[in-house]
Amino acid sequence: MTLPDIATFERAGLAARPGIEVEWDGARVRRAAGGYTKRANSLQCFDVSDGGNAEARLDGAVEWFTTRGLPPVVRTTPLASAALNAALDAGGWATIDHSHLYAMPLGENEPDPEGRLFELLDPEFLSAQQGLRGYSDENVARLRALLVVMAVPATGVVVYRDGEAAATGLMAVGEGIVVTGNVITDTTRRRQGLAAAMMRTGLARAKEQGATVAALNVEAGNVAAKALYGSLGYTYQYDYTYRVPGRV
Numbered sequence: 001m002t003l004p005d006i007a008t009f010e011r012a013g014l015a016a017r018p019g020i021e022v023e024w025d026g027a028r029v030r031r032a033a034g035g036y037t038k039r040a041n042s043l044q045c046f047d048v049s050d051g052g053n054a055e056a057r058l059d060g061a062v063e064w065f066t067t068r069g070l071p072p073v074v075r076t077t078p079l080a081s082a083a084l085n086a087a088l089d090a091g092g093w094a095t096i097d098h099s100h101l102y103a104m105p106l107g108e109n110e111p112d113p114e115g116r117l118f119e120l121l122d123p124e125f126l127s128a129q130q131g132l133r134g135y136s137d138e139n140v141a142r143l144r145a146l147l148v149v150m151a152v153p154a155t156g157v158v159v160y161r162d163g164e165a166a167a168t169g170l171m172a173v174g175e176g177i178v179v180t181g182n183v184i185t186d187t188t189r190r191r192q193g194l195a196a197a198m199m200r201t202g203l204a205r206a207k208e209q210g211a212t213v214a215a216l217n218v219e220a221g222n223v224a225a226k227a228l229y230g231s232l233g234y235t236y237q238y239d240y241t242y243r244v245p246g247r248v
Helices: 006-016 054-067 082-090 123-133 137-148 194-208 223-232
Strands: 021-025 028-032 043-045 074-076 094-105 115-118 154-161 164-174 177-185 213-219 235-244
Touching: 006 164, 006 177, 006 213, 006 235, 021 054, 028 054, 043 054, 054 082, 074 082, 094 223, 115 194, 123 137, 123 154, 123 164, 123 177, 154 194, 164 194, 177 194, 194 223, 213 223
Parallel strands: 043 074, 177 213
Antiparallel strands: 021 028, 028 043, 074 235, 094 213, 094 235, 115 154, 154 164, 164 177
C-alpha cells in the first residue's frame, strides 16, 4: 500500500487537532486553543508556493496570537514556503522541538482485554489523562475545551491493570488516517507493554471507523517512543519543527 502524501497527512493532523479558533490566510492557517499544545496554537503553511508578502503576513500572525494571549509559534513542515522560512530566519526565530511524523498502513490489531474505549468528554477518560499526566485542573479544562470542537470520529482509550488506569491515548480519524496523540503510561509500570496494548486497542477501533492508515508525531529525541512505534509497524515519513521568536 502506498502511503498518502505530506499534504494529506497534514490535513489529517489539522482535523485531529483543529484548534478552537481557526483562521486561514491563503494557504496558511492560524489555530488557537487556549495554549493547549503547540500544534493547536500555531501558524502553519500548507503550500510551498504561498510565499507572497511573507514578512508582513508573519507580523500579522504574531499580532493575531499576541492579542489572544498566546506566544507566537510556527509549525514548519516540508510544506512551508521558502519565503516564510526566510522571514523566520531573518527575524531570528529559534528552531525547537525537532520531530518526526511516523505512519503505516493500518492492519488488524487485537484489543487488550483490559482496554476500554470512551467518548472524548467522558469523565473517566479525562480522569485517566489527568492522573497519568499529572495535569492541573486548568490543563484538563484546556484539553476539554479542545475536545469539544473535534468534528471527526475520535475515541479516548485507557488500558487498566489491577483496576487502575495504566496507559491512555486519543485516536482521531481524518482523511482516512487515524492520528494518535496524548499517549501516556504510568511511570511505575513502564516496560510492561502497556503503551503498545493501548495503541492496539485504539487502532482496532479506528479500523472499524474506516481508517486505512495510522499516523502519529514523535519527538526526534524520544528514543523509547520511536522504538515502540517501530515495533508496531510505524515508519518514518518526514521531519517538522517549531519556530519561536528569539534564539535558543
